[in-house]
Amino acid sequence: NPLPTTSINKLIHQHNLRTGSSLAPISMEKALALITAKFEEFYRQFLLHGFEPFLKLYYGNWLHTGQTVTLVDQGHERAKITGLCPTAGLLQVRSIDNPGRVYNLQPDGNSFDMLQGLISRKV
16 A cells, blocks of 8 residues: 555565565465464453453553653643553553552543643543
8 A cells, every 4th residue: 555554565575675585575365364363363362361461562562651741631740651550451640749649541531642742631
């Protein structure tokens, strides 16, 4: 696919140019089969063990841990994102001024402007 999406075959082509490799393009059928097989593996693991086994992988690709944000609806209180609430999967932040104060934020009830570092209640 052209911009703004990224095509796997375009990435393969760029890799081949950069490294002198000759990896073959991947067909849509093969890509779907690989994705489906990986999803099935992850789904079985999730059914047996829940989300816990995926946390390291998830946090390894997640950009927000340690990011400082401002909680607009808490008097512009500054907080650091600590991760996900282990019981509900909500975004969890800890107050910088009062480290004993932890907030679990609902994604459907809050608006996240990560570029500005602002979190506010949706109106």
